[in-house]
Amino acid sequence: MSQPTATPRPAEVLPADPKALAVALEATGYLPDEGLTTAAYLALAMGRPLFLEGEAGVGKTALAHALAEVTGRPMYRLQCYEGLEASQALYDWDFGRQLLHLRAAEAAGSGADTATLEAGLYDRRFLLARPLLQALEDAPSVLLVDEIDRADDEFEAFLLELLSDFTISIPELGTIRATTPPLVVLTSNRTREVHDALKRRCLYHWLEHPDFEREVAILRQRLPQVTEDLARQVARATAKLRSLDLLKPPGIAEAMDWATALHTLGARELDPETAARTLGAVLKYREDTDRVHALTRGALFGGG
């Protein structure tokens, strides 16, 4: 149960232009491209939610973490799933504690009249704040609504209402309003078309796999222990795998796993044999693995 923070944070200084934001993001270890920087900057400047779509593992969720670090705001994450309800996303009354409170009052035999006792039941301390309410109470904050495409349409409609005015009204307690709208990042893997009304309120950005140089830079930044040569070879091989028309093309996360796996095995460079042994870090389908094995390995992993 999180209460609103007691100590006010110092007034935050937001980056003045996209370039400044890019520099700040790079300092946290997230290397964005031009479009993503502009998208994130506009989301901050315009106070509009940012809707990110793209293949799994291109860094949608990581961006929210990086933005929270850059702005120094606390981050709240709501993982969506089918059947997600308001009581898990917004708030819920802690019925158990309420009951305990009543019983305790009964046992103590305090002469409090029923009205006071009842009013005391719907106190903030009996309210369990869930991510959406937490993000509003703890404003300014970063709210990550992860994999919105997994939630059902009803939840989307509900979110729409919240994103338009950033208020939550609790019948027993009153309306809770964010002093500053939180920076909202919504991600989707596109398993389902999200309703247009929701997208209309957001900035839309389609994230693509990074280009070769950027991927090398990301690998080097995140995994300083991996040598430059290995990082370049892994990036090149991953790019080739992506062009192979696989069931699940590897994302950056997989490339990082792979580089880590190779480094753990003590490999200085990517040779066909080590590659074959560690392929499980990049490819997650048997069909994909078979296909890559069938191809001449030299063509795929050879050449520094």
Place this chain on the structure above:
Amino acid sequence: MAAEATAPPRQRDVVDVVLGFARTLRHAGVGASPDRVEAMLTAVAHLRVLDPTDVYWSGRLTLCASPDDLDRYDAAFAAYFAGEAPRRPQSSAQQEQRMAESAPLSASDEGAGEDSEEAPDLKAAASESEVLRHRDVSELSIAERDQLRRLFALLVPAAPMRPSRRRRPDLHGQVHMARTIRHALRDGGEITSLARRRARPRPRRVVLLVDVSGSMSPYADALLRFAHAAVRARPASTEVFTIGTRLTRVTREMRLRDPDKALAASGHAIPDWSGGTRIGEVLKAFLDRWGQRGTARGAVVVVCSDGWERGGTELLGEQMTRLHRLAHSVVWVNPHKGRVGYQPLTGGMQAALPAVDHFVAGHSLAAFEQLAGVIERA
């Protein structure tokens, strides 16, 4: 574009330029609605108006709504601002391929010879509409077709159901703790009755893949009408795609209330009407872009095709196995199955059948009624 002007542009100019751009974009097929355009103006105001890259991104972030829009956006941006789009087009190879695939069908497919087949003698049958219900739709005259279309309006395919994660109050089922205690609070903390709940059934997704290639053209109209009836009955849980030389999603068009308008709109959206068939490749495109991501997962997938495959049948077999693993059940509708003495001998059918749960006919209204029942129980 404004970038060429030496003096800073006036507010008015920027608005005009952006409005003009939005118009171009709408012509290109991107639904740049007024509120999105407003958002773009705000976005531009936060960036440098004279910088083409900033203008490009502020437009792309606010006006586009799906990856399908991006290529059109790039093209419209290049055309309108007479400049190069900063993002290199990634799918140019794919587009070329599409163009090449639209070649006409070779004579090996049937379809032309169908009219010559003798129609069964039906003059003695009871009522006219009862006869129509059982007639093969490919053998009807124009007037009969018209009448059959009206009969299609009576078709209401019911959706198959599945249990969902959401619960609803129920007399039996698990005990709902929170609700029980909430009720108990009213009685001073005394639990007088147990609240129970159980999973609420939800409609299972139905995905219809309708073959609109040349060999299927006598049946495509009827199949799309069936698809329209299915979409009208359950708009949120039904998806319709057409397959031919490429994959086209027509769900949106099918949601129009009037069947004739819906079919006309779909006709506009389908570029490969009466072309060749590449079921294997198109099925792969469906599974890559939609199926694997969720559209086919746990769904009832209905493939309406005669199984004439121009390419190799190996790919079709492979993709059908993949589809079968993802879907709850796979139904194959082949209009020719309604014929007496039909044997699934075409290569495509042979390859697909091992991965098919229900193999049904789809040649007459009565067959469609049966199909609706198969989908409901699938």
